[in-house]
Amino acid sequence: MKRLLILMFVAIILPAAALGQTKQINEILDKYEKKKSVESIVISPSLLQIAGTSDVNASTKELLSKIKELRIINIKTSAMESGVPLWTSLKGELEKHTSSDLFTRIVRIQDGEELLEMFITKNTEGALLFYTTTPKEFSVISIFGSIDKTVINAAMSGGIKIK
Amino acid sequence: MATIEKVRDLLERYFNAETTLNEEQIIRDYFKNDSIPDDLLIYKPLFNCFSEEIERLDLSGEKLDHNSEKLDHTVEEVSRKREGSPFVRRVSFKWMSLAAAASLAIFTYLIMPQKGDSLRLVIDGVNVNNKTLALGKADDQMNQINSMLGRYRKSSEQLESMSKMGDALSSLNSISRVMTQKEESNRLD
Numbered sequence: 001m002k003r004l005l006i007l008m009f010v011a012i013i014l015p016a017a018a019l020g021q022t023k024q025i026n027e028i029l030d031k032y033e034k035k036k037s038v039e040s041i042v043i044s045p046s047l048l049q050i051a052g053t054s055d056v057n058a059s060t061k062e063l064l065s066k067i068k069e070l071r072i073i074n075i076k077t078s079a080m081e082s083g084v085p086l087w088t089s090l091k092g093e094l095e096k097h098t099s100s101d102l103f104t105r106i107v108r109i110q111d112g113e114e115l116l117e118m119f120i121t122k123n124t125e126g127a128l129l130f131y132t133t134t135p136k137e138f139s140v141i142s143i144f145g146s147i148d149k150t151v152i153n154a155a156m157s158g159g160i161k162i163k
Numbered sequence: 164m165a166t167i168e169k170v171r172d173l174l175e176r177y178f179n180a181e182t183t184l185n186e187e188q189i190i191r192d193y194f195k196n197d198s199i200p201d202d203l204l205i206y207k208p209l210f211n212c213f214s215e216e217i218e219r220l221d222l223s224g225e226k227l228d229h230n231s232e233k234l235d236h237t238v239e240e241v242s243r244k245r246e247g248s249p250f251v252r253r254v255s256f257k258w259m260s261l262a263a264a265a266s267l268a269i270f271t272y273l274i275m276p277q278k279g280d281s282l283r284l285v286i287d288g289v290n291v292n293n294k295t296l297a298l299g300k301a302d303d304q305m306n307q308i309n310s311m312l313g314r315y316r317k318s319s320e321q322l323e324s325m326s327k328m329g330d331a332l333s334s335l336n337s338i339s340r341v342m343t344q345k346e347e348s349n350r351l352d
Contacts (some may be wrong), residue, residue: 034288041301042283072304109315116311130308139304157316158309162302 021102022127022144028093029073029142037079037086041072045145049163050154063154068145070160075138087138091131094140098129107156118155124148128155165189167200174206191217 033040045067050060079086097103098119107118115133120126128151130141143155154160165173170193176182177190193199194210283290284297291297 033285036287038285038287039300040283040285041297041304042281043297043301044281047282047298070301072301074300074304107312107315109311111311111314114311116308116315132304132307132311134307139307141304141308156312158312160305161309162298162305 021097021100021121024097025094025127025129025142026071026144028090028097029071029140032073032075032086032090035079035081035086037076039072039074041074043070043072043162045070047163049161050159063150066146066148066151067143067160069143071140071142071144073140073142077135077137087133090140091133091138094129094131102126103129106152120147120152128152130155165193170203174203 029040032038045064048064048067048070050063073090075087075090077085077087081089098105102122103119104122105117105119107116109116113135115131117131119129119131121128124146126144126147128143128147130139132139132141143151143160145151170190173182173186173190177187182190191210191214194203194207195214199207282294282297284293284300285291
């Protein structure tokens, strides 16, 4: 009985918490897109394509159907707010969530002054986040939806492209 | 038309209160006539007055009838309206349900995440309606990630080939170890 209750708790609470995290990340991005020196792009999956597939076949359709939205936030590193670089504030707010137990960092690539970090929610229904930091700008690329192995592999192999 | 003798007779009976209603009507009808003997003229105003009064009463009766007809009509209308009210109510409910469904659809459209061919570009907090620019900027970002991930893939491939080399070297090592052991044993012999 106890096991059943624990399983029920895990089955109900964890997805809800992951969805809550996704919502909170969206709220943070909403907040920052209203600020100066910030560019925000929101794209629906119909405007995405999978690399190497010129036509929309069944597997591409299936993969794209898992993605609900792609969202990009781009901040110039020179942008300041109250004496603090704006990008550090955004990264700090996002890291409060991505450093929690609900996210896992799967990639960290440091190449000279460029840094790429990739995070995924532990639960399938959630988000895949990329942080890229260069001397000129800081970008957050977030893919919301059902982030399973096929979506992660497509993202890792550079397969998700804009039409 | 009653003869003068009959009218004189009826008048006598009238003043004796012996006439019937029909006979009184005959007298009144007679006095409506203009050719009345002089000796009977004095009764003319009396019976004409009665006639006029009756006519007025008749008219009021007609008016009453008319009014009652009007009232009936109004009652009919009211009852018809009352009969029709469920229909009116049904119609209003139908429109209300349609309005509710429409507002729900609008609400859902506004609240739910947008699906389909949607694209939004915001620069400095201002919506920019430029699809080409938005797609170009998004493409740049995706290319930047893909290029960094490409470098990562190259590094991981190099690591993989190095580990393969390590595996191959480890088998050579084991062969050399075996050969060394054999040399040592030969030396001991």
